[in-house]
Amino acid sequence: MEEVIIIGTGCAGWAAAIYTGRANLAPLVLAGEQPGGQLTTTTEVENYPGFPEGVMGPELMMKMQEQATKFGARVEYKMVSAVEPAGEGFKVRCGDEVLEAKTVIVATGAAPRHLGLEGEEKLIGHGLTSCATCDGAFYRDVPVAVIGGGDSACEEASFLTRFASKVYLVHRRDELRASKIMADRVLANDKIELVWDTGITAYLTDDEGEMRAVATENFKTGEAGEIELKCVFVAIGHTPNAKFLDGLVDTDDGGYIVQQPAGTPRTNVPGLFAAGDVADHVYRQAITAAGDGCRAALEAERYLAERE
Numbered sequence: 287m288e289e290v291i292i293i294g295t296g297c298a299g300w301a302a303a304i305y306t307g308r309a310n311l312a313p314l315v316l317a318g319e320q321p322g323g324q325l326t327t328t329t330e331v332e333n334y335p336g337f338p339e340g341v342m343g344p345e346l347m348m349k350m351q352e353q354a355t356k357f358g359a360r361v362e363y364k365m366v367s368a369v370e371p372a373g374e375g376f377k378v379r380c381g382d383e384v385l386e387a388k389t390v391i392v393a394t395g396a397a398p399r400h401l402g403l404e405g406e407e408k409l410i411g412h413g414l415t416s417c418a419t420c421d422g423a424f425y426r427d428v429p430v431a432v433i434g435g436g437d438s439a440c441e442e443a444s445f446l447t448r449f450a451s452k453v454y455l456v457h458r459r460d461e462l463r464a465s466k467i468m469a470d471r472v473l474a475n476d477k478i479e480l481v482w483d484t485g486i487t488a489y490l491t492d493d494e495g496e497m498r499a500v501a502t503e504n505f506k507t508g509e510a511g512e513i514e515l516k517c518v519f520v521a522i523g524h525t526p527n528a529k530f531l532d533g534l535v536d537t538d539d540g541g542y543i544v545q546q547p548a549g550t551p552r553t554n555v556p557g558l559f560a561a562g563d564v565a566d567h568v569y570r571q572a573i574t575a576a577g578d579g580c581r582a583a584l585e586a587e588r589y590l591a592e593r594e
């Protein structure tokens with residue numbers, strides 16, 4: 287039986303692995319579909335302390351992995367389908383395979399949300415994406431749109447101006463939610479056109495099934511419109527990756543794991559801890575996720591020590 291299984295390899299997972307590794311707990315880290323978490327789809331991270339010149343997201347994650355394995359963390363590339371309490375610990379199911387652990391740290395992060403329009407799934411990779419870093423370079427000298435008004439939308443819109451001939455930023459309100467510095471960057475960029483108070487009502491495709499335009503509606507005037515473009519980048523927030531824990535841990539209305547008592551990584555299940563974006567709909571930063579991973583590791587250590 288493992289002392290600790292850490293599910294997820296974003297900032298929270300790696301920080302938990304570094305701390306439990308240094309505590310000689312030889313953590314087993316399970317990396318799922320997107321090893322390295324959301325930072326692997328980011329370009330430059332300018333606000334992670336210790337990197338005054340900034341650091342590329344994927345590079346930061348590689349360094350965290352290197353640091354964790356140096357202290358004895360083992361990584362397996364498995365998707366967890368369920369976690370169940372069993373005796374003194376937990377059964378962690380990865381399809382047909384069952385692993386056992388005394389403690390579990392859930393650090394599975396959150397996944398980008400989509401609008402829920404018809405044909406969406408088929409369009410992913412054919413002019414619909416939620417990752418400008420991954421796909422922006424495919425859309426050189428053509429018009430594209432970003433949906434949303436938060437920091438992600440602004441960051442993606444600014445980034446896409448390197449490639450696209452024009453970037454429409456389509457937002458459902460007349461004011462950006464993004465931080466002032468990000469919003470100002472967007473508002474000052476000639477290549478970005480703000481489309482306020484507007485929603486996308488349909489994705490329109492060409493004969494080959496590739497995105498060719500979006501149908502829009504202005505929420506204030508009711509006016510319908512169309513924007514011709516080659517790709518839509520959706521940046522409307524995230525859904526926590528906690529479905530596999532349904533019925534076991536308490537979650538809030540948005541599906542985020544409820545840390546209890548608040549401000550600790552503990553959950554309603556003793557021995558099961560939650561860290562990072564899967565339990566945080568407020569801060570959602572690399573540094574807060576890493577801090578949370580550290581706290582989860584310290585809690586797991588204490589929990590194990592008390593049992594012994």
Ligand code: NAP
Pocket residue numbers: 333401433434435436437438439441458459462463521522523524568569570571
């Ligand atoms: P967010 O702040 O929740 O913003 C989501 C945006 O999408 C909002 O403008 C929202 O509109 C819009 N939206 C939500 N559902 C929608 C729908 N169904 N249809 C149309 N629009 C919809 O999410 P985020 O931008 O991903 O940011 C998440 C967190 O990460 C934030 O704390 C942010 O500060 C942080 N972040 C930081 C950086 C950075 O510092 N470099 C970069 C990216 C993200 P409303 O405004 O009307 O609600």
